[in-house]
Amino acid sequence: EIVLTQSPGTLSLSPGERATLSCRASQSVISNYLAWYQQKPGQAPRLLIYGASSRATGIPDRFSGSGSGTDFTLTISRLEPEDFAVYYCQQYGSSPGTFGQGTKVEIK
Amino acid sequence: EVQLVESGGGLVKPGGSLRLSCAASGFTFSSYTMNWVRQAPGKGLEWVSSISSSSSYIYYADSVQGRFTISRDNAKNSLYLQMNSLRAEDTAVYYCARDLGDYVGLGYFDYWGQGTLVTVSP
Numbered sequence: 001e002i003v004l005t006q007s008p009g010t011l012s013l014s015p016g017e018r019a020t021l022s023c024r025a026s027q028s029v030i031s032n033y034l035a036w037y038q039q040k041p042g043q044a045p046r047l048l049i050y051g052a053s054s055r056a057t058g059i060p061d062r063f064s065g066s067g068s069g070t071d072f073t074l075t076i077s078r079l080e081p082e083d084f085a086v087y088y089c090q091q092y093g094s095s096p097g098t099f100g101q102g103t104k105v106e107i108k
Numbered sequence: 109e110v111q112l113v114e115s116g117g118g119l120v121k122p123g124g125s126l127r128l129s130c131a132a133s134g135f136t137f138s139s140y141t142m143n144w145v146r147q148a149p150g151k152g153l154e155w156v157s158s159i160s161s162s163s164s165y166i167y168y169a170d171s172v173q174g175r176f177t178i179s180r181d182n183a184k185n186s187l188y189l190q191m192n193s194l195r196a197e198d199t200a201v202y203y204c205a206r207d208l209g210d211y212v213g214l215g216y217f218d219y220w221g222q223g224t225l226v227t228v229s230p
Contacts, residue, residue, distance in 0.1 A: 033209075035216040037153075044203055044220035045153065056218060088153055090212045096169055099153040 002091050004026050019060045019076040021103045023081035023089035028069045030093030034048045035052040036065055049074065079105070110219045111135040111203050117224030124194050124228070130187040130204030131223055140181035141207035141215055144189050146200035147223070156202070157189065160212040167213035170199075194228045201225050
């Protein structure tokens with residue numbers, strides 16, 4: 001099973017700042033099948049990025065994904081108030097699909 | 109508008125059973141692989157099970173294999189999860205999720221329900 005390690009655990013930033021979230025896989029992710037989700041308290045996760053770098057429908061272009069192999073990054077270019085949440089990466093290239101433990105982006 | 113609405117959660121004793129349902133609307137349910145994903149209180153996400161559009165392919169996480177059964181009724185636009193021999197560690201919010209992956213059991217999820225809480229406790 002591929003283990004995904006997200007860092008940092010918590011990111012304290014101010015609105016308008018740039019957020020860089022990391023997701024490292026214990027083995028290479030096949031075909032860069034890596035997704036990112038956003039989850040706010042009491043809500044279901046929301047798909048942001050799939051295939052490492054493709055934005056899901058309706059996702060603002062301030063969200064971008066990059067990376068390949070074992071190292072992936074989610075970047076939020078300028079944080080909006082509604083972006084403060086927990087972010088999860090997920091690999092779906094090897095069975096079973098697995099999630100990272102999450103990175104919380106909080107208001108500084 | 110795509111909607112997924114889970115129901116059936118509740119409090120159950122260890123060793124007990126529960127059946128979750130997920131009612132789908134706003135899309136052609138019979139064309140999509142569907143999944144159950146769970147989240148223990150204050151914890152991360154864990155994929156539980158996948159079922160292909162025609163029920164031909166079914167996969168489970170090792171943690172639930174042999175205890176949980178996923179099924180669907182395309183005529184009723186509904187997804188189910190029969191949970192038997194429940195344990196304390198099965199306590200979680202259970203989400204149903206629509207799959208956009210290329211392979212059953214290896215997908216990413218574009219729509220999620222609001223979740224239903226299952227609590228396993230004496």
